[in-house]
Amino acid sequence: MPPPAPGDREARRKDVSEAVWAVLADKGFGGLTLRAVAGAMNGSTGMLMHYFPTKRALIAHALDLLEVRTAARPRRARPAEGLPSVRATLLDILPLTPDDTACNRIWVSSWDLALADEGLAGEQAGRYARLRGMVRPHLEAASRLHQLGDANAEAEQLAAVAVAFAHGLVVQALFDPDRFPADVQTAMLDDFLASLGRSPLTPPDARTPD
Known part of the structure; x- marks a missing residue:
């Protein structure tokens, strides 16, 4: 599968992050896999590999996302x-x-x-x-x-x-x-x-x- 075009990549980034968050909220980091995120998006693991070539990249993104979400909560x-x-x-x-x-x-x-x-x-x-x-x-x-x-x-x-x-x-x-x-x-x-x-x-x- 060819990599997404720059415009498409940016358009999908939010969807990917929302799917990562949905998996975290449901299963925590123990259930965070490319397959689980792809399932939350009704997509394929091949598509996600363009964003997260390794499991570590997925985890690092999830931690960054969690920090952003935590900081954005009402204070x-x-x-x-x-x-x-x-x-x-x-x-x-x-x-x-x-x-x-x-x-x-x-x-x-x-x-x-x-x-x-x-x-x-x-x-x-x-x-x-x-x-x-x-x-x-x-x-x-x-x-x-x-x-x-x-x-x-x-x-x-x-x-x-x-x-x-x-x-x-x-x-x-x-x-x-x-x-x-x-x-x-x-x-x-x-x-x-x-x-x-x-x-x-x-x-x-x-x-x-x-």
Whole structure:
């Protein structure tokens, strides 16, 4: 089969991405194959080979698509500087609604594939770095506003702790939704943020000297 003409290729790109997303939403990364995507498009695997010559290319595209879809979801307004904005940012990560739960399930299903491929793992590490970068400015503001219990805590480290907390809660909520419904997740997040304000996160000997 000859490759599609440039105009046709661009016209089909959206259809291909929609089909990839449909497979991800239904089966996760474990069910993401050229055959499954072709079936979602009522097309052929030969046609898809013009877009994804390898399974890795398909997975890389799916991860990029997932990141774009995640970023495009409605976000909560940032109510005030500092910890209130940290709260809103982390609430956007948690599986508090059916749509958020579905998106998080897809992300978690991608981890095995990313861990098995050095290049994909590096790209995933970059995504986490960008996520920490979203949280860090709000923690810097919290420090300026004296909302943190540890005046010596670095915003970069706190951002890593906050993202680790949120993603740990995501995993527990996905595997045990009855134990971690939306109200429990929110209460746990509020307790975590309160702990940032009332107690140091680092032992005295690990703090940056004045």
